[in-house]
Amino acid sequence: MTDFLLELRSEEIPARMQDRARADLEKLFVAELEKAGLKAGGIVTYATPRRLTLIARDLPEATAALSEELKGPPADAPDAAVEGFLRKAGLTRDALETRDVKGRATLFAVIERAGRPTADLLAEAIPAIVRAFPWPKSMRWGAASVSTESLRWVRPLQGIVALFGDAVVDCEVAGIRSGRETMGHRFHHDGVVTIGSAQDYAEALRAAHVIVDQDERRAMIRARAAELASEAGLTLIEDEGLVAENAGLTEWPVPLIGRFDPAFLDVPPEVIQLTARVNQKYFVCADTDGKLANAFVCTANITASDGGAKIVEGNQKVLAARLSDARFFYDTDLKVPLEKQAEKLAKIVFHEKLGTVADKVDRVAKLARWLCEEGIVRPSPLPFRGGAGGGGVPQAGSPVGRPHPNPSPEGEGLSQEQLADLAERAARLCKADLVTGMVGEFPELQGLMGGYYAAAQGEHPAVAAAIRDHYKPVGQGDDVPTDPVTVAVSLADKLDTLMCFFAIGEKPTGSKDPFALRRAALSVIRSVLANNIRFSLDDSLETMTDVIASGRTDGERQARRDELDGILLNEIATGDAGLVWFFADRLKVQQREAGVRHDLIDAVFALGGEDDLVRLLARVHALQAFMGTEDGANLLAGYKRAANILKKEGGVPEGAGTNPSPAPAEAALIAALDAAEPLAAAAVAEERFGDAMAALASLRAPIDTFFTDVIVNDPDPAIRAARLALLARMRDAVHAVADFSRIEG
Incomplete structure (x- = not known):
């Protein structure tokens, strides 16, 4: 048994594509082996910024000889049928056998296929793999690129190493001939690296300052970054996505710690972390109190002679410029009241059939107030404490937290009327940060920045918290809001989205859900169950159609409501289920992980009249x-x-x-x-x-x-x-x- 090595060397492969590329390389290679009747004893794949590698273990030297039988037409079939069968089998008439099949003489062809050297099969497979590779984005280059038939690769392909055992598998792809020579680190190694076989591949490149195993590079980055933070008396904010990205950008990773001006800490910590992460691929650190520290960890691709001092200095300058931009956005946004920002929403189309974002905000505000006035969302009996998602010790992979500005004071719970007023106020401001400079730069901060701006501009703490958290829960692991003002706005926002898109026929189909309606329904279910909210979906959705249908003449309003009732609440003539049944389906999905049987949910829901999700x-x-x-x-x-x-x-x-x-x-x-x-x-x-x-x-x-x-x-x-x-x-x-x-x- 012999090992096979394939390295495809190119210009820089984007970090985000490397894991998928490794999986695709293995899939294509296995498919080529299966065509030849071969199977490897094991396959490993590696990716660096400049190379994509596969090692297949324990391949045979040659394929086994095969005997294949083909059943043909009856022996007395017309000559045309027999000749067609002979062409398919590649044989002459005298090479056929006649056998009895259910009492009738039938022709059979027995084809003996000799075994082939595995190296020959690999030489044919390599060009096929390269040309069939499914990069998300690829390019053509050089003189040959004038033709659309020229080779496409993620970046210009520069070399191919193909070794079966210690012998080169000879092949050529678009003028690039395979061999045993590759290149080491771009800066740390001059000249070529000669590979003897798959066994010495990783160590030969390590000697040339290239660590081919992405998992090893990730472990190095993770360990050294945490060590640097600890040496500075800080804690690294863990971020596995950032670990993988830095590993995908380096072949010889060297983490380094730097500092930035502590004056920038006046900017919300989430902004600093995103600026460092998204723009510069830096880790950030927290101090002993769990607050953001003015330190970052970058990952160099070289071992510098000065210990990285110049690299750190350069990165500090770049980060300072980025943070200055962020502070400018923050300071500028703060000067404009959220109410004024919200006026700009009238110029942003939410959906061509559903009006502008301002129209949506108006609907959400009315729904939020209605949810409170009807007692569906009730005041908390405990003093308000800022709702879900407040500050504290940051969690792994999440933005650094700190106590939200202007935390609410201790005191009595809200009255139902106060709750309705605050919910409507929060809803009318909840989308205002979409037009701010900061959210324009970092869309991930929508809601969060609105909460900061609302608090800084003197809004009630419950309003600021609701603006900040009304998108929650976004995913399965996200916090579920518990403050009543936030719950009201969050439910209203998602119910409006669901009702409106169902109303215009934009329902999820198969795997397609462009407006994330399944996620919205799951979020509503999680909020309702977590907060023990008691209401009839059927009755409430029917009443909510009045809000969506408002703003029309009496006749138009009733016609629109009748249309919505049919779409949202009933089984339509086409057989499509309405929105209430959609919730039942999502409930089955949501409860599956908890071990609740879907057929039992059907059994209760099918009786009708049981659409209070808690009950x-x-x-x-x-x-x-x-x-x-x-x-x-x-x-x-x-x-x-x-x-x-x-x-x-x-x-x-x-x-x-x-x-x-x-x-x-x-x-x-x-x-x-x-x-x-x-x-x-x-x-x-x-x-x-x-x-x-x-x-x-x-x-x-x-x-x-x-x-x-x-x-x-x-x-x-x-x-x-x-x-x-x-x-x-x-x-x-x-x-x-x-x-x-x-x-x-």
């Missing part, structure tokens, strides 16, 4: 616990048997009455239903879902005995009808808790 989920949890018991499993089996009988018999005959002389098992089931039905109904009404399941459990033994002792299809039509009616009653009693027909098992 629905409590009901599902009780149902799941019940279905995990023997009583639950047996009741489900009995239910399905009853449902199948009713379906087969076409339901309950019209005019069915009760059996005047019921069999003992029949009478026992009637008595059990008489006891269980009111208990289950009362328990559901009082949201004691565990008790409702216990009431259903009492039906298990009677229904089992009924099916054992009673013949439903009695010869007497009246008795038969009465027993079918009893089964229908049992089914309906179960349906008071959940639609068991939707439960799997």
